[in-house]
Amino acid sequence: MSKNEIIPRSQWPFIEVLSDEHTRDLETVNVYVTKVEPKQTKQVLGFVQKHLPPLQNLEHCRRVRRTTLPDSNFELTLILCQENTISTEDIMKRASDQGLKEMIHIETVPVPKYAPLNRTQFEGWKHLWPILFREDTRQDPKFRPSDITAIENHLKAVTTLGSESAYARIVDPTDHQNKVIAEAADTRSTSHHPLHHAVMNCIDAVATLEKQHRGIETGGRPKRKVEEITDGPAEGGQKKTAYLCTGYDIYISHEPCAMCAMALVHSRIGRVFYNIPTKTGCLGTLYKIHSHSSLNHHYRVFRKETSSSSLSSTTTTTTLSGKEGL
Amino acid sequence: MSVYHEQFMKAALEVAQEAYDNLEVPVGCVFVKDNETIIARGRNRPNETFNATRHAEIEAIDDILKENDTSIFLNTDLYVTVEPCVMCASALRQIGIRHVYFGCGNDKFGGNGSVFDIHSDPRLETSESKSYPSEGGYFRNEAILLLRRFYVRENDHAPAPKKKAARILKTDIPEN
Ligand SMILES: [Zn+2]
Ligand SMILES: [Zn+2]
Numbered sequence: 023m024s025k026n027e028i029i030p031r032s033q034w035p036f037i038e039v040l041s042d043e044h045t046r047d048l049e050t051v052n053v054y055v056t057k058v059e060p061k062q063t064k065q066v067l068g069f070v071q072k073h074l075p076p077l078q079n080l081e082h083c084r085r086v087r088r089t090t091l092p093d094s095n096f097e098l099t100l101i102l103c104q105e106n107t108i109s110t111e112d113i114m115k116r117a118s119d120q121g122l123k124e125m126i127h128i129e130t131v132p133v134p135k136y137a138p139l140n141r142t143q144f145e146g147w148k149h150l151w152p153i154l155f156r157e158d159t160r161q162d163p164k165f166r167p168s169d170i171t172a173i174e175n176h177l178k179a180v181t182t183l184g185s186e187s188a189y190a191r192i193v194d195p196t197d198h199q200n201k202v203i204a205e206a207a208d209t210r211s212t213s214h215h216p217l218h219h220a221v222m223n224c225i226d227a228v229a230t231l232e233k234q235h236r237g238i239e240t241g242g243r244p245k246r247k248v249e250e251i252t253d254g255p256a257e258g259g260q261k262k263t264a265y266l267c268t269g270y271d272i273y274i275s276h277e278p279c280a281m282c283a284m285a286l287v288h289s290r291i292g293r294v295f296y297n298i299p300t301k302t303g304c305l306g307t308l309y310k311i312h313s314h315s316s317l318n319h320h321y322r323v324f325r326k327e328t329s330s331s332s333l334s335s336t337t338t339t340t341t342l343s344g345k346e347g348l
Numbered sequence: 349m350s351v352y353h354e355q356f357m358k359a360a361l362e363v364a365q366e367a368y369d370n371l372e373v374p375v376g377c378v379f380v381k382d383n384e385t386i387i388a389r390g391r392n393r394p395n396e397t398f399n400a401t402r403h404a405e406i407e408a409i410d411d412i413l414k415e416n417d418t419s420i421f422l423n424t425d426l427y428v429t430v431e432p433c434v435m436c437a438s439a440l441r442q443i444g445i446r447h448v449y450f451g452c453g454n455d456k457f458g459g460n461g462s463v464f465d466i467h468s469d470p471r472l473e474t475s476e477s478k479s480y481p482s483e484g485g486y487f488r489n490e491a492i493l494l495l496r497r498f499y500v501r502e503n504d505h506a507p508a509p510k511k512k513a514a515r516i517l518k519t520d521i522p523e524n
Contacts, residue, residue, distance in 0.1 A: 215413050216442045216476065222401065229399035236398075264394035280459070280466050281442065284435035287457075288400035302472050304438075309464065311434065316463050318456060 029165045035174060036295065038163075039306040039323040041313035044139050048147050050132035051080070052105035054113065058086075058098050062125050066100055073116045075107040082137035084152040105130055163293075163322065172200040173295060176273040177326055181297045183207065184275025190220035191273045192228055195292070203270060204228045221274060221282035225289050228266050265290040277303030277325070283311040287319050297326045350447035350481075351383045356427040357449065357486045359386060363404070364429045364494055367391035374494040377404040377428035379412060381420065388412045404428060405436040409443055421445050429491040431484055434459035437466035441477040448482040451491030460484070489521050 031038070058066050063086065077083070080101075087099045102113060110128050117126045133151040138144035144155040165173070176191060183189040187208035194201045206223035210216055267289035274296040278286070283304040286294060294305060294312065304311045305323045312323045356378055363376025372392040379388045390408025394400045405428060412420065421444045426432075429451040432440060437459025440448060448460060448467065459466035460482040466472065467482045500517050 214417070215410075216418055216444075217406070217409065217439050225399060225401055229397055232398045264398060264400040266398055266400070279442075280438035280464075280472070281435045284433060284438065284457070284459070285401045288394075288433075288435065290400070302474060302477070308469075308471050314463065316456060 025168065026166055029167065029170060031162065034165060034324075035170065036177075036324045036326045039310065039312070039325050041310055043136070044143075046136070046143075048143075048150065049135040050150065051135040052130050053077075053080070053083075053133050054102040054105055054110065054128050055087075055099050055131050056102055056126045056128055058100050058125065060096075060098055063098060063100065066122065066125055069117065069120050069122050070100070070102055073120065074103040074113065077101065077104060079135075080104070080133065082153045082155075083133050084154065087152050099131075101133070102126075102128065169195075173273075173324075176200070176271075177295055177297055180205075180273045180275045184220070184297075187211070188220040189275045190224040192224055192267060192270050192291075193273065194269070195271050196269065204231060217281065219279065219282050221272070221278050222285055224272065225267065225285055228270075228289075232266055264288075267291040271295065276300050277305050277307060280304040280309065280311065283309070286321065287311065287317055290319050291321050293321060294323045295326070296323070299325065299327065350425050352449055352483075352486070353380075353383065354486075356380050356386065356425075357429075357451065359389070360427045360429050360451070361487060361490055361494070363389045363391045364491070367393075367404070368494060368498055371395060374498050375404045375428065375430045377408055377426060379408050379424050379426055381424045383425070387416075387420070387424065401435065403433065403436050405432055406439060409439065413443075418443055425449065427486075429487070429494070430454050431458040431460050431462055432467075432482075433457035434464055434466055437464070438472075438477075440480060441467065441472060444478055445480050448480060449486055450482070450484045451486055452488045452495075453484055492521050493519065 056066070067085070083101065085101055089097045089099065091097055113128060114123065114126065117123050131151070134147040134153055138147055138153060138155045141155075141157060144153065147153060148155075172195075176193060180189045180191050183191075183205075184207070187210070189205070189207050191205035192203045194203055204224055204227035206220055206227050208220040209218040209223060267286070269292050271293045272286065272291050272295070274282075274294065276298050277296050277300045278294075279300075279302060296305065299307050302308060306325060310323075311317070312321045314320075359378045360376045363378065364374040365376070367376055368374035370391075370393075372395055374392070376389070376391045378386045378390075381387045388408040388411045390404040390406070390411070392404050393402040393407055396402075405426065412424075423446060425447040426440065426445055427449050431450045431452065431454040432448065433454060434457055450460065453462045455462050457463060461467070461484070468479045470479065473479060496517055
């Protein structure tokens with residue numbers, strides 16, 4: 023394995039927690055179809071395009087299906103339109119008006135409702151009706167062997183440090199040494215504060231460092247100008263002051279609760295790696311806060327352990343039972 | 349039992365104005381004990397603290413817990429000008445708030461019904477996380493106007509100002 027080789031998804035030692043859209047099973051919608059003689063296809067297609075309601079949100083479905091018959095001949099089936107957009111009587115009336123009555127024999131069939139977003143969905147859905155799929159791996163994380171090693175080390179570290187309570191560590195992945203920016207444990211029991219979760223403490227620690235860096239005394243009130251806090255988005259160069267975690271990764275021993283998951287949205291974290299799912303976790307178990315369409319920032323989430331192996335009865339979940347997420 | 353009192357939402361709006369004056373997203377809140385005493389005020393401070401999690405609710409909760417045990421929340425209600433975000437909605441479960449009254453909804457991040465029902469989701473129930481009743485719409489227009497004034501001002505100071513039309517303060521507020 024070469025040093026710069028990009029490791030394929032199937033070989034990652036963790037899995038990505040994808041959005042519901044990426045993991046959903048086949049859902050279908052009914053359409054009217056008709057078998058057509060090959061030489062009449064063009065004529066029927068012209069009729070469909072001119073006289074029937076257009077297909078909506080079914081761009082992923084091919085208009086015509088070709089089925090090979092046992093005698094090695096083939097048969098063509100063509101989508102007329104969606105069921106419920108028009109009655110079959112109305113279709114037939116329009117067909118006879120165009121002199122095509124004999125060519126159309128309406129049947130109702132289900133087709134995949136959504137475009138496949140990955141190969142698994144494509145392979146699983148294409149048998150129902152031919153669908154289009156253009157694999158897009160441009161957005162895929164590019165992990166090289168050295169990245170995988172660093173990730174595994176950080177995950178191992180937070181898991182060891184988080185064996186008593188939970189533990190979180192924020193690192194800068196652009197730093198070639200994967201520099202640790204801040205780390206923190208869950209201190210709910212020692213500080214008698216129910217919100218002192220590891221993630222919240224860790225974000226606090228990053229803020230404290232930033233204040234020190236800027237020479238602002240902790241607790242003191244920084245002098246700011248309007249221009250400073252109304253800078254453009256992070257892409258514009260300087261980070262907006264509160265979005266301190268832009269581009270950083272966080273490693274967490276356990277799947278975070280809603281509060282912590284959303285705190286990471288507010289802080290613009292880049293990626294989240296966690297080890298163990300929790301009963302009330304919000305990055306995969308109960309919610310997928312990182313990929314919800316209405317939120318203004320999305321981050322990628324990777325999980326080390328599978329839900330089934332840990333949710334059952336590992337010592338860690340027992341120790342931490344009763345806590346809402348972590 | 350929790351009883352809504354208008355004066356407390358007015359107090360929360362005053363705190364929100366203070367956030368506005370300090371160049372923060374204008375959200376303010378007060379925590380009220382036994383339906384009569386304001387025990388803490390909080391306003392957004394993310395810019396000032398360099399910490400995006402320093403929302404009004406979190407600020408006030410921290411103040412209260414400096415002096416009190418969490419059991420104080422058994423008799424304490426929150427009045428906040430904008431629906432708590434998902435983060436704060438979850439925090440309020442975990443401190444055991446009694447009741448939440450809010451002004452306008454929060455379509456982008458709301459955790460008390462707008463985006464998620466964090467406040468009432470029975471699946472989140474644990475010994476340290478309780479569902480709580482939540483009602484919105486109190487002084488909704490005032491809360492929205494304050495937010496709009498803030499965003500108009502912010503766009504005016506942006507390096508590349510958006511089109512003029514986007515900066516005009518809209519004062520008509522559709523019902524929802
Ligand atoms: Zn948490
Ligand atoms: Zn909030």
